[in-house]
Amino acid sequence: MKEIQHRSDCPIAFSLDYLGDKWVLLILRDLIFTSKSSYGDFLNSNEKIATNILADRLKLLEANGFIKSSVSPEKKNKFIYNLTEKGIDLIPVIVELMIWGSKYDSYDVKDVVKKLGKDKEGTIRQLREKLSARINSDVPSNE
Structure with a gap:
């Protein structure tokens, strides 16, 4: 694993230091919008x-x-x-990327994008609640 080197004090550069990799974003996408949660699932x-x-x-x-x-x-x-609370806080960012991508994407618009179009704030709230419940479940931590 490469160590993060912050290039500047710019908040966008800081965010990109962590999230500027397509694989990171796709793993986060899977954790937020699917039931994928294991190494095999992501593969x-x-x-x-x-x-x-x-x-x-x-x-x-x-x-x-x-x-x-x-x-x-x-x-x-x-x-x-x-996801941790820090990861859950990325939901609005990932949602906006999804909305933007669906606007310029030639594929069929996914159900979640349609749901976001009707009630973005409510959908984000539901995602946050669902993922927060996972954090608070009794699954033992490996930390």
């Missing part, structure tokens, strides 16, 4: 992330407090990843 995403890159980005996200891992209650050699 099965359409974008086909390489195993070494996935392992590195998960370590990066965890080391910087965006996600936490815990041992799966069903399988002791499997880790489950969840």
